[in-house]
Amino acid sequence: MTDDIESLRNEALRKIGRNVVNFQKIETALKVLIVATKVEGTPNDLASRQANKAAAIHNQTLGALAEAFYKHVYKDGGSSEGSENPSDIWISTSFGIEGDPTAIKEEKRTLLALVAERNKLIHKDLGSFDHNSVESCSHLIAVLDEQNKRILQQLDRLKWIIDIYKQVAEEVREWIDSDEFLQLLQRELHGT
Secondary structure (H helix, E strand, O other): HHHHHHHHHHHHHHHHHHHHHHHHHHHHHHHHHHHHOEEEEEOOHHHHHHHHHHHHHHHOOOHHHHHHHHHOOOOOOOOOOOOOOOOOOEEEEEEEOOOOOOHHHHHHHHHOOOOOOOOHHHHHHHHHHOOHHHHHHHHHHHOOOOOHHHHHHHHHHHHHHHHHHHHHHHHHEEEEOOOHHHHHHHHHOOOO
């Protein structure tokens, strides 16, 4: 009996750690996407502005990040604030996703449900978890395995969005490096 409970306890603890780490991956992906949705500033302050955006969301809860994700990623880029000095060069780019409003609401509901599951796990379930009980360990293992399936689905969705962002960013970089972009810029500068 002692070996059984020790084995189950170790498995439950490993799966708690797995799920917590995967929840952290969701949080990190949300932070990356929130910061990437809008990049703007002068050439001299662009990096510091992005660092400030990252710092501003660094300590936000997973729930706040989920709300911010749907506020910033699933909408148009909005207008740029621009520089206070009209002679400064102002760079602005934004990334957003458009989609069926019903599907977006369902995705948001799914993410917020995961946030609620995470909070329940951390703040309630682990407090009542009896690591000396076969039943408690077995029950928690089953719950964690089902939960992890939903976590991995969300991670796949966020990875897909990050991959799209990277692809678009690379295409923009290539276009900026092209002769076509240089010619367009020269035409704009010369008013032709």
